[in-house]
Amino acid sequence: MTTRQRASLEIDGIVQGVGFRPFVYRLALRLGLSGWVRNTGQGVQIEAEGEAEALAAFSRALREEAPPLAVVTALRLTHLDAVGEEGFVILDSAKKGHGGEVSPDCDVCEDCLKELFDPDNRRHLYPFINCTNCGPRYSIITGIPYDRPATTMAGFPMCDDCLAEYHDPLNRRFHAQPNACPVCGPRLSLFDAEGAPVAGDPLQQALAALKAGRVVAVKGVGGYHLAVDASNEEAVTLLRRRKKRDEKPFAMLAADLDAVRRHVHCSELEGRLLSGVESPIVLMRKRPESTVSPLVAPGNGWFGFMLPGNPLQHLLARGVDSPLVMTSGNLSDEPIAYRDDEALRTLSGIADFFLTHDRDIHTRTDDSVIRLYRGEPLFLRRSRGYVPRAVALPGEQARVLAVGAELKATLCLTRGGQGFMSQHIGDLKNAATLTSLEESAAHLGRLLEITPEVVAHDLHPDYLSTVYGQGLGLPCVAVQHHHAHMASCMAENGLDGEAIGVILDGTGYGSDGTIWGGEFLVGGYAGFARRGHFGLMRMPGGDAAVREPFRMALAALYRLHGAELFLQPLAVCGEVQEGDRPLFLKMLEKGINAPLTSSCGRLFDAVSALLSVRHRISYEGQAAIELEALAETGAADEAYPYLVAGEGSHVLEFGPAIAAICADLAGGKSRADIARAFHRTVAAGIVEVCRRIRAEHGEERVVLSGGVFQNRLLTEDVAGELTAEGFQVYCHRLVPPNDGGLALGQAVIAGRALGK
Structure with missing residues (x-):
């Protein structure tokens, strides 16, 4: 039988x-x-x-x-x-049912890496080596099903040897769509800043240029990077000047983990993250003996390193003796360049040479960025290597296109019980980034075969993402910024029902039309109630207060001293000239061009300026980042005083803490100790408000979201103290706490509103 x-x-x-x-x-x-x-x-x-x-x-x-x-x-x-x-x-591919999923781009596998550096292998030093277990995917796919004609490899007919591998089921390259070799595949080229070809071997000439301190634009898998020798201070200075990026840290590329560990403290988990097929940038604490130029990450206790994410990066990293700066190839506020003509046009004033190739990039994807928090990975940017992997949603829902907000823009498309986040797109402040958003939405929807039924966008009426979403001709759901943050954290943790949301960021358009940013919400996907917030402060000069934190420090001092604020013996008071002080005081007194905000980010700016850490910034979040770096070197057993006023709606006031900080400064206390005590104070105030909300609503679950929770010290203090108080604390793991994770929350809120 x-x-x-x-x-x-x-x-x-x-x-x-x-x-x-x-x-x-x-x-x-x-x-x-x-x-x-x-x-x-x-x-x-x-x-x-x-x-x-x-x-x-x-x-x-x-x-x-x-x-x-x-x-x-x-x-x-x-x-x-x-x-x-x-x-x-x-069998040949057949279309059936709704769209599938697409693999992210990934690093070279061990088998291909051995072949890459094997002098006897026919792909020795070939910068486009790949197999079915590695190589480009998302960035080269033009349609589905995923076959070679639906990729940017369509124009490279395989030679007989490659075809034999492709058709051999027992071969590692069987049906590897990007399969190629030096005979039939893409090739490198080197051009000067004017676009003229450079004679000689492109790779060796590029390595020589890097060793000579020149800036080389390198075409990678998802776009162009700008590379210089990270140990060459003159080269780093040159890149900063040309890119007009005065102080924001640069990411670096190193050949292997041993090279990384010469410059940073790299734990076992950080090493595993670096070595994964996704090849993210990982932030790790600097070693004092590092030979990397301090100008790579000034005023910062951390370096961002990545290991090679494609064969060309392996060849470059092994061709120099020190790490390479490998930063996104773009102009300020624009997305990473990925088309060759675009790169030559936009980067010719920055790069001395262009190391490029003839395989097109169909979808630009910037690098992912991760740091560890409480021994777990935390995304600061979720992009290449992880996109478009799906995030499981708490349940089945309608098909939604969520378009994010303004900063750190990403999209989210939902299908059934899955949410598909796009790659990092950038800050939506110009037409180039908006075009990238539109292209990403169309491409992701086409690949996944998702036709949205509804669009979710931020409540702010003037964001470019809002205008784009409202122009698609679909029903729209406007989602309050901090509600979206809360829902994002709930969704990735699989939570349903209601929770307390502690949402801390720099700016978000509130339901009452004011600027929120230090919020205590209670609710779920269906709605929320604002049960508390940080004390309101003026933002003298409006948006100028974001770029010039000294304005927030003076606003905080005004709440304590009124018109006598400029009589205080603090360095920050000197930032406003004598003749301008009456007008500045009038702004604060009358609220003229000085809107009120509950922003936690602006509070950190104020303290950073009070301690003379940063009076003006050259990139978003710089004042808070450098304040955290200072606090990491300090010690504090106790928090400063604070107040919690009101019942039902709690206002967390830090005026007493500001007064105590000024007293400690006058008394000569270490600025690092003051910074550490301030972090403890904010955490203690948050826990106190959560205790009061729990007493009123009985809710034990707390979700932490918003860009301020990129601050490792604060997040560990808050999560640790809440846990000790018996709360169930949920943080981000799968998407960033900043606005890069916002679209996920928007999508779930809108999907629940529309129904299954």
Whole structure:
């Protein structure tokens, strides 16, 4: 009696472009099964026939032994009648059902890396080496199903050797769509700043330029980087001057973990993150003995390093003796350049040379950035390597396109119980970034085959994202900024029902039309109530107060001293000239061009300026970042005093803390100790307000979101103290706490509003 059976298996997840069909083929041969496998528009479909035990082992192995880049999110098995089929084949792709998922771009696998540096291999030093287990995916795909004609490799016909690999089911490059070699694949070129070709080997000439202190624009997988020798102070200074980036830290590229550990303290987990196929930038604490120029990250206790994320970066990193600055190739406030003509036009005043190639980038993707918090990874930017992996939603919902806010823009498209976040797009302050947003929305929707039913956007009427979303001709849901932050953290943690939301950031348009940023909300996806906020301060000069933190310090002093604020013996008072002081006082007194804000970010700006850490900034968040860096070197056992006023709606006032800080400054106390005590004060005040809200509403769950929770010290203080008080604390892990994660919250709120 035979136990021969047949089964149909449908597999969802990241199972295309990751070697899944060859894996299935080899697995079927190993287990003596017959049948077929093919890609569909949704995922992978298999029909397999054989002994019952073999089929059961086959089903288990599909999950347990999947290729390293594959993510199986669902496996549906249906029993069929056996048909007596012999042999197992890989069929052509067939579209079926709704859209599938697409693999992110990923680093070179170990097998390809060995071949890359093997002098006897035909791909020795070939900067486009790849196989089914590694290489470009999201950045080169133009459509689905994922086959070579639907990639930017379509214009590179394979040579006989590559074709033989491509058609051999037992070969690692079987159906590897970007498969290529020096005979038939893309090639490097080097151009000078005027666009003229440079004679000689492009890679060696570029390495020589870097060693000579020149700036080289390098075309990567998702766009152009600007590279210089990180140990060459003159080269770093040159790059800063040309890029008009005075102080914002640069990311660096190192050849391997040993090279990284010469410059930073790199833990085991940080090393694992660096070594992953995603190749993110990881922020790690500087070593004092590092030979990297201090100008790479001035006023900052951390360096951002990445390991090579593509073969060309491996070749560059091993070709120099020190780390390379590897920063996004763009002009200020514009997205990363990814088209060759665009790069030459926009970067010619910055780069001396352009190391480029003839494989087009279809979708630009900037680098991802991570730091550790309480021993867990925290995204500061979720982009290359992780996009467009899905984030599981708390439940099935309507199809939504969420368009984010203004800063750190990202999109989110939902389908069923999944949310697909776009790559980092940038700050929506100009037409170039808006165009990138529009292109990203169209491309992601096309790849995933998602046609949205509703658009979610920020409540602020003037954001470019709001205007774009409202112009799509779909029903729109306006989502309050801090409610979206709260929902984002709830969604990625799989929470339903209600929670307390502690939402701290720099700016968000409040439901009452004022500027929020230090908020205590109670609610869920369906709505929220504002149960508390930080004490209101004036922003003298409006947006100018964001760029010039001394204005916030003076506003804080005005609340204590009124018209006598300029009589205080503090350095920050000297930032306003004698003749301008009457007008400045009138702004504060009358509220003329000085809107009120509850922003936590502006409070940190005020204290940073009071301590003379930063009176003016050259990049977003600089004052708070440098205040945190100072606080990390200080000690404080106790917090400064604060007040909590009101019932039902609690106002957390830090005026007493500002007065105590001024007294400590006058008494000569260490600025580092003052900065550390300030962090403890903010945390203590937050915990006190949460205690009061719990007493009124009985809610034990607290979610922490907003850009201020990128501050490691504050987040650890807040989370630690809340946990000690018996709260269940939820933080971000899958998306950033800053506005880069906002679209996820918008999408869930709008999806729930519309229904399933």
